[in-house]
Amino acid sequence: MLAKKYRFHSRGGVRYVYQHGKTIRRAKVSLIFADNTRGFTRISVVVSKKVAKSAVERNRIRRRVYEAIRLNFDYLPKKTDYIFVIYSKTFSTMPFSEIEEQLGELVEESKVCYNK
Numbered sequence: 001m002l003a004k005k006y007r008f009h010s011r012g013g014v015r016y017v018y019q020h021g022k023t024i025r026r027a028k029v030s031l032i033f034a035d036n037t038r039g040f041t042r043i044s045v046v047v048s049k050k051v052a053k054s055a056v057e058r059n060r061i062r063r064r065v066y067e068a069i070r071l072n073f074d075y076l077p078k079k080t081d082y083i084f085v086i087y088s089k090t091f092s093t094m095p096f097s098e099i100e101e102q103l104g105e106l107v108e109e110s111k112v113c114y115n116k
Contacts, residue, residue, distance in 0.1 A: 001063070001066055001067070001070065002043060002066050002069060002070045002073070005040065006040065006041060006042055006043055006073070007042065007043060007044065008042055008043075008044045008081075013042065013081065014044055014083060016034065016081075017032055017033070017034045017044075017081045017082075017083050018032060018083070020034050021033050021034035021081070021083070022034070022110075024106055024109050024110060026102065026105075026106065027087070027088070028086070028087055028088035028090065028091065028102065029084060029085065029086055029087060029088070029091075029102055029103070029106065030084075030085045030087070030106075031082060031083070031084055031085075031106040031107070031109075031110055032082070032083040032085065033080055033081065033082050033083070033110050034080070034081050035079060035080060035081075036079055036080060036081045037079075038079070039078075039079060040078065040079065041073075041076050041077070041078055041079065041080050041081070041082065042081045042082070043066075043069055043076075043081075043082045043083075043084070044082070044083045044084070045061075045062045045065045045066055045069075045083075045084045045086065046083060046084070046085045046086065047061045047062050047086045047091075048085075048086075048087075051086055051087060051088065051089050052089050052092070057089070057092055060092050061086055061089075061091045061092050062086075064091060064092070064096065064099060065084055065086065065091065065099065065103070067096075068096065068099045068100045068103050069084075069103065071100070072100060072103070072104065072107075075104075075107065076107060077110075077111060080110075082107075082110075084103065084106075
């Protein structure tokens with residue numbers, strides 16, 4: 001699991017990213033990202049009840065995505081907030097390498113869209 005420091009702790013931060021961030025959408029996942037002033041990256045993973053009715057399955061998807069992020073955390077740009085929104089139930093069964101690939105593509109595209 002990702003260290004507590006790098007996760008969101010309140011809805012206020014998430015709300016700010018939703019309102020002021022840029023969005024990149026794919027068929028199974030989207031990424032919303034915005035600059036922050038904290039000096040470090042914060043990440044959230046959102047899995048709706050529409051994706052999986054069972055909390056067990058939603059948490060499994062969330063844990064797999066957080067693990068893929070944790071393993072590739074050093075490649076994320078610093079001082080940025082990220083929210084990964086999962087739209088597909090297949091994240092619970094797809095190969096881990098495919099999850100890493102899809103998230104990596106989104107992060108690479110966010111670097112291009114960021115214009116820093």
